[in-house]
Amino acid sequence: MVVSWNKDLFEFKVVASDGNARAGILKTPHGEIETPVYMPVGTLGTVKAVTHREVEEIGYKLILGNTYHLYLRPGLDVIREAGGLHNFISWKGALLTDSGGFQVFSLARKSGTAKVDITEEGVIFRDHLSGDLHLFTPEFVAYIEEVLGADIIMPLDVVVPYPTTYENAAEALERTIRWLDRFIKARTREDQALFGIVQGAFWKDLRRESALKTMDFDEYLFGYSIGGLSVGEKAEIMYEMTEVVTELLPWNKPRYLMGVGKPENIVESVERGVDMFDCVFPTRVARTGTLYTTYGKMNIGNRRFAKDFNPPDPECDCYTCRNYSRAYLRHLFNVDEITAYILNTIHNLSFYKRIMTQMREAIIRGEFQKWKKNFYEKYFSGKF
């Protein structure tokens, strides 16, 4: 029997909408999540530079793990013996794992020694660490993700490079659909919920085709991901592609725009009907000294903050902003203290959380446009 998802464990409800923007509730075996939601990236089983406690306190109840990375380190044996990823990393909230597809293509491309070979069977690649050869098939990735045991899982998809040709994109789209079929048939766990991934690169007709063909599997899909975006194309193109897809997708299922993005990307995509996001930006740029604030992006290492004893973001109530000044954070960053990464990360994750919460509330009030205008006015002012 082909596995779907246990209806007692998972549920998604749109509780309010404003234009195409939606506010929802996502129920999982590890808690309920309010949408739209940004999911911090816990690549290797931890959100970088912060403890789980800090992630929870900021209000996050759903984080992401990367199948590719966890498969390589610590490896499946360890995680299986721990009783799955939740147990291994001691995370009490919900987890989502990707399929590794994106990493196989992106990390492999970046590494000089690595090479990717795509066949109908699967992807043969050399990993970015040892250069060892691996085969990921849809079935094997289903197996890996069942060992990891995340609440929400992604099927193996074919990610095309940017830029690419129409023919390549069309071919990858078709293969992604065939792989989805195989992935679904390989699944055995009803306590995990699968999303389909819409591909189609930067052509509207391919995006529509991909969405419709993915929706053929709707009874097995708890939600829909939009993949292959935010890979180098202009933001306007990303918004267009998102829009043609969300217009087609079933209203009552969550939509997840993978790997997106900057605050303004998220705002624009929420407006276009996306419910879920993940992105390494807030944590990654925290470690290079960028703080997202109400009044714009702040390079905390800048000399101008040397004697600025104001909090980084006067409208933020995170641990960092409640306790520390720009001058202190600048000092910590300039002397390479690990606490600089910690405090910057706490702030950026809090900023993302705050705008998600504000958007949700604005949608419920029916004032999304008003909120957006106000947010942009401040955010692009750079007046800190």
Next chain:
Amino acid sequence: MVVSWNKDLFEFKVVASDGNARAGILKTPHGEIETPVYMPVGTLGTVKAVTHREVEEIGYKLILGNTYHLYLRPGLDVIREAGGLHNFISWKGALLTDSGGFQVFSLARKSGTAKVDITEEGVIFRDHLSGDLHLFTPEFVAYIEEVLGADIIMPLDVVVPYPTTYENAAEALERTIRWLDRFIKARTREDQALFGIVQGAFWKDLRRESALKTMDFDEYLFGYSIGGLSVGEKAEIMYEMTEVVTELLPWNKPRYLMGVGKPENIVESVERGVDMFDCVFPTRVARTGTLYTTYGKMNIGNRRFAKDFNPPDPECDCYTCRNYSRAYLRHLFNVDEITAYILNTIHNLSFYKRIMTQMREAIIRGEFQKWKKNFYEKYFSGKF
């Protein structure tokens, strides 16, 4: 008028003793501290890899800042304008600053381009960052430490290299006394409490001479430091030197063994009448994967912990031990996650805090020897 310390703001009381070991209370303008106490090192205004909140939650109420490092970065201007070090770093507990003497000698020696010149006036050195030339005199260090505004301050002393000659040590001792006299005369703030530093390298007669000559300034000294130890000599020699000094020092004043040390060094020194310690070990080795546990030092990156789902230290109730397994910590450490440094540091600081608390309680019960025997039996067993 020569400044001493405000008797309303500072007080030290020995509340119990067991042999030479003492349990005390150290009152400062920023809170009361139970002794014996280990002080985490916050070199550049932060304990490395942990937030103040974590340091406080573990139970620390007194941390150390390094005058040499803070003088260089962020520099006095910034800290003065912030209203002192407490304000600049937002630390609500008590602070102790060293004099920079140790760093001037140790970091200068380690740097190829740096050179130290000691004259009667002071120390001329090149810093380890830019190689710029600086002069530290006793008066200037008193000035710097008043800008920093720590509760407890150290005078500039002359630190001899290890090994050294009797003549060098004797000369450094005499100059340290003359500098103490100048330092005391340069002070202006009564809301800071000064310690004298006993030198004398590895000769008992010099240590005694140094202690007695320092005690000539007793009315200006809130406590006594023992300097120049733990610099490469055998532990037994360190204990001997400590003992001849604590035998002479006034019973009612706190004794601080600077830069010490490993858990067993601290235990032995508490037994010999020391009340205060600082050391970078617990935080530094945390970042290289060493955990101090009830059952000994654990190299968490070791393969044997790959599938060990026990907490690092079963007798520890710190955040790390309550929530995470050895296998998870090993994984985080092996993939270079910053959270490895965070969680290891939390644990090691908790371990140090716990043994200090246990020693204090044992002294109060009159069972220090029993506690020590029990501690050593487990700690040197390596049975984890």
